Amino acid sequence: MKNVFITRKIDEKVISRLSEQFNVDFWPHEDQVCPREELLKQAKRCNALLTMLSDQVNAELLDQGGDDLEIVANLAVGYDNIEVEEAKKRGVMITNTPDVLTDTTADLAFSLLMASARRIVESDRYIKDGNWKSWSPYLLAGKDIHHKTLGIVGMGNIGQAVAQRAKGFDMDILYHTRSRKKEAEEKYNAKHAELDELLTKSDFVLCLAPLTEQTKGMLGSEQFKKMKKSAILINAGRGPVVDEEALIEALKNGEIAGAGLDVFDKEPIDKDHPLLSLANVVAVPHIGSASVETRFAMMDLCAENIINVLSGKDPVTPVK
Structure with a gap:
């Protein structure tokens, strides 16, 4: 045998x-x-x-x-x-x-987007730490998701599954990938954009790009400076596609508003990593397909x- x-x-x-x-x-x-x-x-x-x-x-x-x-x-x-x-x-x-993990990973990517936008993890920690004393108009106020622009970097099967979910929130969809996806454009009214345009116009930037020599570190200091100060980065693709040092600086300096991360440059990420000390970061341990x-x-x-x-x-x- x-x-x-x-x-x-x-x-x-x-x-x-x-x-x-x-x-x-x-x-x-x-x-x-x-x-x-x-x-x-x-x-x-x-x-x-x-x-x-x-x-x-x-x-x-x-x-x-x-x-x-x-x-x-x-x-x-x-x-x-x-x-x-x-x-x-x-x-x-x-x-x-x-294929077998497409929808499950798309669910996780969109849940990271929602958790980051609405400050779910911060709010959970706030109430469990006993800090909730009264209601106030801007208590842990987050960002709307509906009618915003989602930029998807890497429009494969998972990207298209996220686009399907985003349409339920009436989001406008931009995408950047090596080859245009005409079917996705028609089905989700998605618009192909160069990376700089996508970064400039998007309220949420979702990275699903595979890790290659060309994509390693493709989202770094220069790219974060082009994003809206109110924008949130979601990475559910591969950690090394994002320059983590540049991301930390962008988050600390207010160049972008937050990040939701399922993947990291080195995994498992150390509990003392600077990213994990930031309140505007939602981090989960590479659970994209974990149902x-x-x-x-x-x-x-x-x-x-x-x-x-x-x-x-x-x-x-x-x-x-």
Whole structure:
């Protein structure tokens, strides 16, 4: 039987599905990264790896796998933790989990927007700390969402799902991406804009861009200066797309009004990181796709990809 290694403890149903056909082993912790030494050891003996974003799949690991390693199934839609070209050179199939997490991630992105605009986290803390003594006209007054302009940087499936939600709030939608999305323009009355125009006109800037050499640090000091002082940045894509040092300065200096962040330059972010000391920042621990239903669907899709490839069939969602 062929061997499969999973780098975290996942749903028993998925493990059982794989175990029907393969020898399955896994790192027995949900909340601890599989040690590098263990992952390298397992790569040497396995035909398939089911990995997380925290696992670096590079030339070193792929070489350990040698001719026996057939597939790395990544439990994410993104795959910036994987050296895809190195995998191609060695004939190792890389798969991801698109589509099944689109709506769940869009829900989280829009909830970050709402929480940041209406100061939900601040208000929760305010009342729990016993500070609410009386009603006052501007007590924790936030910003309206309806009839405002949302600028989406990265108009893939998740961006379009957010646009659908934004239309329910009568928002105007601008978007910036490498190629125009004519269907989205028609469906959501979205308008394509160059990045500078989007930053200048938007009340909320939502970053969903993938991490590439071109997008790394694309939102920095220069870009924050172009945004409205009343604008809020939401990042539910990849942390390194935003220059965190520049973001901290922009928030402290009032160049922008706030930020809602699901992703960070280095994860997990340290509890003493300067971003976390700012009242106008809502921060959550990379939970974009973290609903029970969606995480199971992602795991099950990884299993299906592994079963197909190890059985000589085509994967469902190959990274091309």
